[in-house]
Amino acid sequence: xxxxxxxxxxxxxxxxxxxxxxxxxxxxxxxxxxxxxxxxxxxxxxxxxxxxxxxxxxxxxxxxxxxxxxxxxxxxxxxxxxxxxxxxxxxxxxxxxxxxxxxxxxxxxxxxxxxxxxxxxxxxxxxxxxxxxxxxxxxxxxxxxxxxxxxxxxxxxxxxxxxxxxxxxxxxxxxxxxxxxxxxxxxxxxxxxxxxxxxxxxxxxxxxxxxxxxxxxxxxxxxxxxxxxxxxxxxxxxxxxxxxxxxxxxxxxxxxxxxxxxxxxxxxxxxxxxxxxxxxxxxxxxxxxxxxxxxxxxxxxxxxxxxxxxxxxxxxxxxxxxxxxxxxxxxxxxxxxxxxxxxxxxxxxxxxxxxxxxxxxxxxxxxxxxxxxxxxxxxxxxxxxxxxxxxxxxxxxxxxxxxxxxxxxxxxxxxxxxxxxxxxxxxxxxxxxxxxxxxxxxxxxxxxxxxxxxxxxxxxxxxxxxxxxxxxxxxxxx
Amino acid sequence: xxxxxxxxxxxxxxxxxxxxxxxxxxxxxxxxxxxxxxxxxxxxxxxxxxxxxxxxxxxxxxxxxxxxxxxxxxxxxxxxxxxxxxxxxxxxxxxxxxxxxxxxxxxxxxxxxxxxxxxxxxxxxxxxxxxxxxxxxxxxxxxxxxxxxxxxxxxxxxxxxxxxxxxxxxxxxxxxxxxxxxxxxxxxxxxxxxxxxxxxxxxxxxxxxxxxxxxxxxxxxxxxxxxxxxxxxxxxxxxxxxxxxxxxxxxxxxxxxxxxxxxxxxxxxxxxxxxxxx
Numbered sequence: 001x002x003x004x005x006x007x008x009x010x011x012x013x014x015x016x017x018x019x020x021x022x023x024x025x026x027x028x029x030x031x032x033x034x035x036x037x038x039x040x041x042x043x044x045x046x047x048x049x050x051x052x053x054x055x056x057x058x059x060x061x062x063x064x065x066x067x068x069x070x071x072x073x074x075x076x077x078x079x080x081x082x083x084x085x086x087x088x089x090x091x092x093x094x095x096x097x098x099x100x101x102x103x104x105x106x107x108x109x110x111x112x113x114x115x116x117x118x119x120x121x122x123x124x125x126x127x128x129x130x131x132x133x134x135x136x137x138x139x140x141x142x143x144x145x146x147x148x149x150x151x152x153x154x155x156x157x158x159x160x161x162x163x164x165x166x167x168x169x170x171x172x173x174x175x176x177x178x179x180x181x182x183x184x185x186x187x188x189x190x191x192x193x194x195x196x197x198x199x200x201x202x203x204x205x206x207x208x209x210x211x212x213x214x215x216x217x218x219x220x221x222x223x224x225x226x227x228x229x230x231x232x233x234x235x236x237x238x239x240x241x242x243x244x245x246x247x248x249x250x251x252x253x254x255x256x257x258x259x260x261x262x263x264x265x266x267x268x269x270x271x272x273x274x275x276x277x278x279x280x281x282x283x284x285x286x287x288x289x290x291x292x293x294x295x296x297x298x299x300x301x302x303x304x305x306x307x308x309x310x311x312x313x314x315x316x317x318x319x320x321x322x323x324x325x326x327x328x329x330x331x332x333x334x335x336x337x338x339x340x341x342x343x344x345x346x347x348x349x350x351x352x353x354x355x356x357x358x359x360x361x362x363x364x365x366x367x368x369x370x371x372x373x374x375x376x377x378x379x380x381x382x383x384x385x386x387x388x389x390x391x392x393x394x395x396x397x398x399x400x401x402x403x404x405x406x407x408x409x410x411x412x413x414x415x416x417x418x419x420x421x422x423x424x425x426x427x428x429x430x431x432x433x434x435x436x437x438x439x440x441x442x443x444x445x446x447x448x449x450x451x452x453x454x455x456x457x458x459x460x461x462x463x464x465x466x467x468x469x470x471x472x473x474x475x476x477x478x
Numbered sequence: 479x480x481x482x483x484x485x486x487x488x489x490x491x492x493x494x495x496x497x498x499x500x501x502x503x504x505x506x507x508x509x510x511x512x513x514x515x516x517x518x519x520x521x522x523x524x525x526x527x528x529x530x531x532x533x534x535x536x537x538x539x540x541x542x543x544x545x546x547x548x549x550x551x552x553x554x555x556x557x558x559x560x561x562x563x564x565x566x567x568x569x570x571x572x573x574x575x576x577x578x579x580x581x582x583x584x585x586x587x588x589x590x591x592x593x594x595x596x597x598x599x600x601x602x603x604x605x606x607x608x609x610x611x612x613x614x615x616x617x618x619x620x621x622x623x624x625x626x627x628x629x630x631x632x633x634x635x636x637x638x639x640x641x642x643x644x645x646x647x648x649x650x651x652x653x654x655x656x657x658x659x660x661x662x663x664x665x666x667x668x669x670x671x672x673x674x675x676x677x678x679x680x681x682x683x684x685x686x687x688x689x690x691x692x693x694x695x696x697x698x699x700x701x702x703x704x705x706x707x708x709x710x711x712x713x714x715x716x717x718x719x720x721x722x723x724x725x726x727x728x729x730x731x732x733x734x735x736x737x738x739x740x741x742x743x744x745x746x747x748x749x750x751x752x753x754x755x756x
Contacts, residue, residue, distance in 0.1 A: 040584040044550035049693070068693050072548045073512030073581045086529070093529045093585030105659060105694040128659055128694050141562075141582060141591075154657045176655045183655075209655050234656075283658050283692065291658065406696040412658065445586075447552065458552025 028392040030475040031440035035431060035468050036065060036083050036092045042447040043457035044466070046070055047404065050411030051426035051469040052108045055419055059115045061088050064138050065415075065426055066107045066120075067469040068408075069094070075102030080125070082109070084139060089424065089471045091445060099131065099143050100124045106155055110169070112192065113162035119193055120144060121156030121171045130156055132171060134193045147193040152176040154212045155294070155412070156187075161218040161251065166192040168251055172214030172226060175200075184210035184228040188252045201246045201258045203268045207231045211241060211279065212412075213296035219305035222251035225333065226258060227298035227310055229279065230270070239279040243312050244270040245298065245333050261333045271333050277314040280322060288366035288375050288399035289409040292322045292347055297413075299351035299359070306332050309359050311349035316342075324349045324363055328385060340386040350416035352423060354476045358383045360423040362416040366399050373399040375410065377427045381477045393439045394472050397430035402465045410467060423474045431455065431468040442470070502594050505621075507578035508614040510593045514546040515539075516607055517559065518574045526558040527587035534566040539577065543604045545611045551581065553588050560589040574598040576607050624752045626738050627675065630710040632683065635672035635746040638705040641665070644686050644731075649718035659695075661688035663717055665731070666701035667724070668709060672746055675753070684722040685732045686714055699740040708746045710739040 036051075037044060048067040055063045065083040072081075072094070079096040080103045098104060098120070105128045109120035118138035124131045130153035133144040154174040161168040171187040175198060178185055182202035189196045202210055211229025218224050230242035246269050247261035248254075259269045280286070281293040295313035306329075313324045326341040326349070343349075346365035353359050361380040368374050376396045382389035416425040430437070433448045433455055446468075447456040455463040508514065517539035525531070526538045541557045553559070562582060563569060575597050579590035596607075627633060644663035663686050670681040677683065688695040711732035714720050722731040734740055741749075 038585045040552050040586065040588045041550050042552040043548075046550070071581070072550045072584060074548070076510070076512065077580055084529075091585065093583050095583050096581065103693070105692075123659070123694070125694070154659060174657070176657075212658060239656075281656065283660065283662075283690065285691075294658070404691070406693050407658070407691040408693070457549075458554055 027440055028390065028474065031392055031394070032089070032473040033394055033438055033440055033442045034089060034471045035442065035444045035446060036426070036471055037431070037446045037468050038092055038094060039445045039447060041072060041094060042455070043463055044072070045464045047406060047409070047467040048469050049408050049428045049467055051414055051428050053415035053417055053424065053426045053471070054109045054111045054118060055417055055424060056111050056115045057419055060419065061086050062115050063089055064109055064111070064118055065092065065469060065471065066109060067428060068103060069469070070103040071096050079143060080104050082138070083469070085471075086139065089473060092471070095141065097135065097138070097141065097144055098122060098133070099146060101126055108156060108158045110158045110160040112160060112167040117167065118144075119158055119160055119167070119169050121158045121173070123153070123156065127151070129153070130173065132156070132187065132193060132196060148187070148196045155214070157213070157215055159216045159218050161222060163190070163222075163251065166190065169193050169196075170216040170218060170224060170252065171196070172216045174210055174212050174214055176209065181206045181208040182210070184214050186214065186216055186226055186252065186258070188257065190251070190253055199252060199257050201226055201228060201270065202230060203270055204230060207234050207239070211239070211296070212294040215296050215298050217298045217300045217308070219300045220302050221305050223300065223305035223332070224248045224252050224258070225298055225300055225308050227296055227312075229294070229296065230272070232276070237281050239281050239293070240276055241279045241314070242272045243274040243277060243310070244272055245308075245310060246270050247333050273310055273327060273336050274312070274325070278317065280315045283407065285404060285407070285409065287321050287345060287347060288373060289404045290347060291407045291409075294412055295322070295324065295347045295349055297349045297351045299353045301353045301357055303355055304357070306330055307353065307357070308333055309351045309353060310336070311351055311361065313347055313349065320344045322347055326361055326386070337385070341380070348411060348414045348427070350414050350425065352416045352418040354418040354423065356476065358477045360416055360418060360474075362414060362425055362427065364410060364414070364427060371400060375399045375429055377429060379416075379423060379425070379472070379474050381423070383477055390477055392474055394427065395429045395438055395470065397432060397437045401432070402430060402467065418476065421476045423476055424472070426469050426471050428467050428469050430465060432465045504596065504610060505614040505617045507594045507596070508611060509618040511578040511580060512546070512548060513551065513553065513579045513581055513588075513590050514577065514611055515541050515553070515559070516543040516545065516574065516576050516598070516604060517541045519569045519571050520558065522569065522571055525560045525589070527560050527583070527585055527589055529583050529585045530560050530589045535563050537561050537563055537569050542574065545576070545608055546615070548581070551584070551588065558587065560587065562589065562591045564592045564594060569595070576611070620752060623738060623749070624755070626710060626736070627749060627753060629712070630675065631713045632676035632711040632732060633674040633708070633749060634668065634670045634677045634683065634711065635674065635708045635743055636668045636670045636706070638666045638701050638703055639669045639682070640667040641701060641703055642667070644717070645723070646717050646719035647721070659692050660690060661695060662690040663687070664689050665722060674708070674746060674749055682724060683711065683732060684724055684729055685709065685711060685734055686717055686722070687734065697737060698735050699737065706743045708741040708743055708749060709734055710741070712739070
């Protein structure tokens with residue numbers, strides 16, 4: 001493992017461009033960054049990686065967040081926690097309401113139309129079966145209700161839409177029991193999660209499966225886009241993949257959904273935005289102690305579904321480890337721009353489009369080399385296709401500490417959403433209490449002494465630095 | 479992970495056995511609890527944290543002494559805890575008790591759910607309660623281990639002679655698909671030095687274990703060449719391939735996926751004692 005880390009670091013040093021060594025940009029007005037860990041868990045030292053966020057359009061105060069955070073009491077109760085905020089993200093509480101022993105092995109969630117309904121897709125511990133869950137009131141202490149379950153599924157990714165009669169739930173997932181190795185699937189519920197139908201979205205031959213990330217995005221007019229990796233060949237740990245997008249114009253409620261966007265090359269559903277890209281599949285510490293291989297995000301303008309943005313990561317082959325690409329379509333996915341942004345040695349791209357058309361682009365990038373390497377978390381915004389953009393550095397923390405406890409180190413994904421005039425999101429990063437690590441400022445509720453750079457437990461003893469989830473709020477460009 | 483005074487053991491050895499506590503034994507209360515404290519009820523139908531709505535089941539308790547808690551939890555003497563009681567009206571202001579609870583809500587303060595409580599004879603003798611709880615925890619640990627032994631197909635003390643990649647012949651195709659949760663199975667060949675259950679000294683057994691760093695396998699025991707221990711082994715029902723090959727012949731494959739499946743070598747004696755107990 002150490003050898004791999006060193007090799008990655010050497011390669012990273014070679015790949016860093018001048019721009020990444022520049023000092024962070026100026027402070028952006030109105031940004032909030034909050035460590036989600038509450039004061040009553042000040043002694044925690046877990047690697048709270050892979051955060052996610054859900055919020056309501058109709059209630060700015062209520063939010064749910066998650067991470068690979070364990071039940072502080074252990075696994076005996078058979079429950080795992082989510083974080084809840086009832087004050088717009090200023091403070092968070094941890095509640096053990098997920099039916100999983102101590103922790104989940106994957107979790108995403110999205111809200112229903114009526115607060116405080118919450119839907120969640122988890123890989124349950126033990127055995128990691130998919131559980132599709134619902135809470136009528138996520139503030140309630142009651143364990144979330146199981147709506148559907150099956151084995152051999154990876155990376156459930158939940159999005160919802162509000163229909164007049166019931167919530168619509170879209171769970172992108174990689175279903176290893178799908179026929180013909182076409183594993184890219186969306187579980188669609190049109191009745192508030194009461195029933196789900198598994199919709200296969202891959203129409204081409206694969207190497208035996210698709211990549212893990214299957215990402216839905218829903219506009220208010222019920223247009224649903226789904227991005228996925230079309231894995232076409234493998235050689236060792238390298239995958240040759242297409243980056244594909246399907247679309248459904250009526251909320252995926254028909255008999256043969258996700259067939260509304262064809263590729264001109266073969267007239268099959270699934271527009272090939274990029275073909276034959278190289279995906280380095282590395283389930284080992286490779287980029288700043290993180291594994292790589294499945295970064296993918298898609299976001300649609302909620303009010304103008306013609307406009308959709310797509311980000312993925314691959315290896316370009318110019319000495320990079322992993323490079324994020326951002327593209328846009330203005331004609332419902334029919335044609336796409338070239339790269340609007342190309343970010344070297346980055347991962348965890350997340351996209352959101354605000355109601356005024358501003359796109360938010362969250363990513364985490366490793367900069368520097370060896371002991372000075374850092375994970376830099378940025379939110380970029382643009383209203384002109386990234387001809388210009390605003391750049392907010394949310395965190396810049398050491399990349400080589402704390403040492404990893406497991407993978408993912410900070411997550412295979414993070415979360416970005418938008419509501420009104422704010423981008424709201426979560427990322428995971430080192431909680432080393434150094435105010436220079438957070439150029440926009442930061443609020444810790446857990447006990448901390450910034451003067452001595454120490455985390456403290458309830459008795460005042462020093463607590464080891466670990467990975468925490470951080471909530472943020474950034475004003476949308478007007 | 480749990481805070482316990484080193485004096486617990488010394489004290490508990492001098493104390494008589496715990497009496498049953500109403501509907502539920504102390505041992506059962508301890509088994510179901512992760513936060514145990516001595517406290518005094520200060521308010522009924524009230525809460526000490528804003529995240530919890532007050533009801534006829536909530537009381538505020540002043541913490542006099544924490545007996546057990548997870549290390550992550552910031553809770554100490556002098557703190558106020560919101561307790562959701564098992565039964566409304568079961569606690570009065572001013573009454574002191576030992577509270578057996580599970581963590582419920584962690585925010586600006588701690589809210590817990592009561593599993594049960596043990597009324598105090600005011601004032602509660604802290605050392606006595608510490609010792610009683612510690613003894614009950616040991617009893618439950620032994621009971622859990624005994625149940626785990628009974629489930630195991632084989633219990634051996636031995637040494638890991640070899641570690642090799644696992645060949646999962648006959649496993650369903652989906653087990654070999656590429657996923658970040660892939661276990662990356664390997665096999666440890668264990669030389670049995672003491673066959674405690676289901677094995678004889680001198681045998682070799684194949685034990686499969688994950689090498690993946692993925693979150694799905696965090697905390698799962700791993701094996702290295704030269705490692706010695708007492709191993710609780712279960713027939714492999716996880717990989718989809720129940721047989722392995724050793725010296726050219728098919729043999730059963732085992733797993734040891736629970737943290738209690740791999741114990742220090744000296745625990746062999748403890749296990750034999752537990753197996754003899756009724």
